[in-house]
Amino acid sequence: MHDAAPRAGAAVNMGGVQTRPTGTLIDKALEYLERGPAESEGIAKKILGLKRAPGLVADRLAAALLGGDPRVRRMADGQWALVKAVGTSPAIGDCAFAVVDVETTGSSPARGDRIIEIAVVVLSGWGGDGRIEVVYDELVNPGRPVPAPVAGLTRITGDLLKDRPGFSELADELLTLLAGRVFTAHNARFDWGFLAHELRRARDVALTGTSICTVRLARRLIPGLKSRSLDSVTRYFGIEIERRHRARDDALATAQVLSRLLDLASEHGAKTLGDLECLGRSRSQGRKRRKRRTASPTPIQEI
Numbered sequence: 494m495h496d497a498a499p500r501a502g503a504a505v506n507m508g509g510v511q512t513r514p515t516g517t518l519i520d521k522a523l524e525y526l527e528r529g530p531a532e533s534e535g536i537a538k539k540i541l542g543l544k545r546a547p548g549l550v551a552d553r554l555a556a557a558l559l560g561g562d563p564r565v566r567r568m569a570d571g572q573w574a575l576v577k578a579v580g581t582s583p584a585i586g587d588c589a590f591a592v593v594d595v596e597t598t599g600s601s602p603a604r605g606d607r608i609i610e611i612a613v614v615v616l617s618g619w620g621g622d623g624r625i626e627v628v629y630d631e632l633v634n635p636g637r638p639v640p641a642p643v644a645g646l647t648r649i650t651g652d653l654l655k656d657r658p659g660f661s662e663l664a665d666e667l668l669t670l671l672a673g674r675v676f677t678a679h680n681a682r683f684d685w686g687f688l689a690h691e692l693r694r695a696r697d698v699a700l701t702g703t704s705i706c707t708v709r710l711a712r713r714l715i716p717g718l719k720s721r722s723l724d725s726v727t728r729y730f731g732i733e734i735e736r737r738h739r740a741r742d743d744a745l746a747t748a749q750v751l752s753r754l755l756d757l758a759s760e761h762g763a764k765t766l767g768d769l770e771c772l773g774r775s776r777s778q779g780r781k782r783r784k785r786r787t788a789s790p791t792p793i794q795e796i
Contacts, residue, residue: 522559523575530574553665556672567673569617582767585755586620590705591674592751593684594744596647598635600683602690607635608660609649611688612740613670614748616677619755625748629670630741632657647738661695668696675766679723679747681706703766707750709773714757726750 522540525531531539533555537546541554552571559565559573566576569589592614599606613629632649634657644650667688678684681704689700711721718729727734727746730753736742755769763769 518558519562523562523564526565526573526575530568530572532572536573553669556669560668560672565673569619573673582765584765585759585763585769586618588619588766589615589617589674590619590677590748590751591615591671592677592744592748593671593688594678594740594747595684595687596643596649596738596740597687598637598639598643602687605637606687607637608633608687608691609635609639609643609654610647610740611663611667612744613667614741614744615674616748616751619752620759623752625745625752627741627745629667631663633663634659649739660691664692664695668692668698675703675705676700677705677707677747677751679707679726679743679750681708703770705751705769706773707747707754710754710758710769711750713772714754714761723747723750 518540522536525539533551536555537543537551555573564576565573568574569587594612595608596610597606597608610632615626615628618624632654634654636659639651685704692698708721711726718725730750732746732749734742734746758769758772763772
């Protein structure tokens with residue numbers, strides 16, 4: 494049962510994957526949050542008039558109502574708060590990171606490759622009572638054959654997927670789980686690209702906002718490491734992966750890597766999510782941006 498389906502064509506803001514509704518309910522919710530952070534159950538009761546909504550239903554409804562509004566952020570403890578109450582760039586310890594891993598039929602969603610397995614692991618409370626929790630782990634029927642090399646690598650076969658749900662049946666729950674959390678992955682461009690393609694196909698929503706890539710962080714924070722593959726980085730930190738190339742285990746390992754990288758980032762002076770984003774930008778990217786700013790082949794004309 495999916496209680497909070499996003500509106501078709503709605504913008505999505507990646508503190509998590511979220512829709513942006515408008516109207517009097519939002520205004521009422523913002524006024525309610527002026528008093529301080531609130532649980533999803535409180536929002537369902539006070540704003541939506543649902544006195545006995547189950548926790549999961551309340552969470553989905555709160556995510557649909559507030560998740561895409563840039564004035565609201567979901568904190569690490571799951572409560573909703575106004576951005577001005579937690580700062581324009583939240584402290585790293587106040588962020589909840591949704592660490593995502595996908596297994597796919599190939600390398601290009603643009604050429605028709607699809608997700609065959611997806612897992613979401615949440616890292617929250619870093620620097621304090623931090624915890625790592627698997628919140629989602631699901632095989633996905635891609636609606637197309639699984640190539641033999643992929644089946645050999647992942648041990649996920651077409652027979653294993655034939656009775657599994659398609660991505661469209663899972664989209665709403667994934668949107669809810671990602672709401673208000675910082676999208677993170679090892680080689681985030683790959684996982685983001687596939688998830689964005691599947692969500693656009695299933696719900697006509699677009700991903701925007703912050704994503705953290707542990708490959709890029711490792712490149713900046715462990716400069717002596719020759720390879721930043723997940724195998725290499727986990728070996729460096731002494732982290733074991735039980736089943737390599739399976740979404741749940743790779744996401745769990747990536748969450749542990751992220752926790753260690755956050756320790757290193759803190760030693761480099763990073764305190765906020767904005768600081769972390771800056772660390773994740775490669776120096777070559779910065780040089781390219783500077784070149785584009787200084788090299789203007791044609792002047793900008795006023796009109």
